[in-house]
Amino acid sequence: MSWTVLAATLRQRRWSLLWYSLGLVFYSWVMVWFWPQFQGTEYVDIIERLPEELIALMGSSGADLGTLGGYFETEYLGLMWMLIVSSAVILYAMKAVAAEVSAGTMELVLAQPISRVRFIVTRVVGLVIVSAILTGATFAPIQLFGPRYDIELTGETFALLYGLGMLFVLSIGGISLALSAGAREAGRPTAIVGGALGGMWILHILAEVSDIAGWFEPFNLLKYWRPADIINDGAVAAEVWWVYGGVTVASIAVAIVRFVRRDVA
Amino acid sequence: MGAVVECSALTKFYGRNRGVEDVTLVVEAGTTFGFLGPNGAGKTTTIRCLLGMLKPTSGESRVFGERVTLDGAALRGRIGYVAGDVRLFERETGAWHIDYIARLRGAPAPSATELIDRLEFDPSRKVRELSKGNKQKLALIVGLMHDPELLILDEPTSGLDPLNQETVFEIVGERVARGATLFLSSHILSEVERVCERVGIVRAGHLVAEEDVSDLIAKHLRDVSVTFAGPVPAGALDGIEGLTDVTPSGDVTLSARIRGDAIDTLVKRLAAHELADLTIAHAKLEDVFREYYVHEAEVDA
Incomplete structure (x- = not known):
């Protein structure tokens, strides 16, 4: 790992990271602030009367909307949050390699005495830091402002949300980095990751009504992200850790191997 | 070394x-x-x-x-x-x-x-x-x-x-x-x-x-353009070894291409005449290739 490259990486991403983080903090605060006004309103009844597929489209895994977990999953963590953090880490991963190759700055850096392994490992460390900051910007405000608005998360629940949330972000970032590591420009890998996530989302919705789409569910990354279960029950199935952890480790390994073997100019 | x-x-x-x-x-x-x-x-x-x-x-x-x-x-x-x-x-x-x-x-x-x-x-x-x-x-x-x-x-x-x-x-x-x-x-x-x-x-x-x-x-190729003070003297550039592509341009100007150290002979020959202008420039790299290396490759082949 190179501290010099890491410092430069974070410096060059500082504004986008700041705006993403501020956005997440604000969004989380709004969700916390709105919770007391949301409870017991007709809005909950109206939503719960909607078809299951439509509720799923809003990001719910079927949890009771009247519960804190159901509320956060449907209104925030089940869809919008995934879109926000995914776009942030995809952006980071593309700039980490593919965009630098196409911009030509990779040539400047790799003309210096830094090994490719050190370089890409540093980019991975940067991804971990970015993921940690984004996840922190999401869940810390809930924990911090929650008690003022009738939201009490235990330390364990917060740790589970933070840990699994970060692993989810890392898995998306890892896949993006694996594609970016072998690309000459950022457009194509961005489209592939975006398309794959969009496809997973559609299949996830269709799985509610289609057996064929249901067959894909075990391979669907989005299926395993169920914040309502964590918030309501403090529960995460062991397989979820393995799925996100496995995808993260495997995709990062692929990114390193691809980058070390590729032409960089 | x-x-x-x-x-x-x-x-x-x-x-x-x-x-x-x-x-x-x-x-x-x-x-x-x-x-x-x-x-x-x-x-x-x-x-x-x-x-x-x-x-x-x-x-x-x-x-x-x-x-x-x-x-x-x-x-x-x-x-x-x-x-x-x-x-x-x-x-x-x-x-x-x-x-x-x-x-x-x-x-x-x-x-x-x-x-x-x-x-x-x-x-x-x-x-x-x-x-x-x-x-x-x-x-x-x-x-x-x-x-x-x-x-x-x-x-x-x-x-x-x-x-x-x-x-x-x-x-x-x-x-x-x-x-x-x-x-x-x-x-x-x-x-x-x-x-x-x-x-x-x-x-x-x-x-x-x-x-x-x-x-x-020694293989230098140069493009030469000579403008004489009057009409181009007859035989002004004749017999200079390495001078090729001699082309008149109007009554008073000649352009040509010269190889290697023949430049010295050319300048000495021109010194005998009254000139209005003289331009000597390196030939383009592609012309050098064409003149020497492509030709040599063809001969080798």
Whole structure:
């Protein structure tokens, strides 16, 4: 790992990271602030009367909307949050390699005495830091402002949300980095990751009504992200850790191997 | 003296497109080698293979006796590289680049201040605010500021004004005098002749010739345009060996092409006449190729 490259990486991403983080903090605060006004309103009844597929489209895994977990999953963590953090880490991963190759700055850096392994490992460390900051910007405000608005998360629940949330972000970032590591420009890998996530989302919705789409569910990354279960029950199935952890480790390994073997100019 | 740069049957294809093919060359320590060729000939591809940025399709390259690999970080610590197509971090300043590269190299840059002064570069400005020439200056500063043992310069004066070109050649000359080895890629014949002792000529991905610069100079092709004060004297340029393509242009002007050291004979012959104007210019590199190397290749074939 190179501290010099890491410092430069974070410096060059500082504004986008700041705006993403501020956005997440604000969004989380709004969700916390709105919770007391949301409870017991007709809005909950109206939503719960909607078809299951439509509720799923809003990001719910079927949890009771009247519960804190159901509320956060449907209104925030089940869809919008995934879109926000995914776009942030995809952006980071593309700039980490593919965009630098196409911009030509990779040539400047790799003309210096830094090994490719050190370089890409540093980019991975940067991804971990970015993921940690984004996840922190999401869940810390809930924990911090929650008690003022009738939201009490235990330390364990917060740790589970933070840990699994970060692993989810890392898995998306890892896949993006694996594609970016072998690309000459950022457009194509961005489209592939975006398309794959969009496809997973559609299949996830269709799985509610289609057996064929249901067959894909075990391979669907989005299926395993169920914040309502964590918030309501403090529960995460062991397989979820393995799925996100496995995808993260495997995709990062692929990114390193691809980058070390590729032409960089 | 040992070899600092060696390419053995170096070949690089980008898919079906040829970068370079079967390039074999040796550059001895402390010497200056010019890699001359038109744009797209394969000069930059060869350099990128030498730096371990591209993986050769076949063949190999060695720098300081060590085989170049994609992860040859230690080797690059001894090389100063200035890219032909300068790409920098647009949102950062020159000072940031200098500091960043120094940190990556893990050592202070002993010549940075001197180079900044001599190239009259303002490091406080952001790269996006710099002209092409100033970006080139910054690339030269970060490439040379560590006093590397091997300078690999790819079109280093591109975008610089003549005064700064002069300064760059002075700096490079000083580094070579101190023992550095120079590998200079260029498509400008006069630039290579001025700085290098030996030259490799690359065309369409192949090294078509390798020779001493003195031999190349002897082969010089020049385009001559003579305007006489009156009508062109009969037989004014007849019988000069090496003078070809003599073409009248109007009543008072002749243009021609002259090879090698016949220039001396030409000038002496013209001295006998009253001239209104005289222009002598280096022929284009492509014409040199056509005149010598393509012809030689055809004869060999």
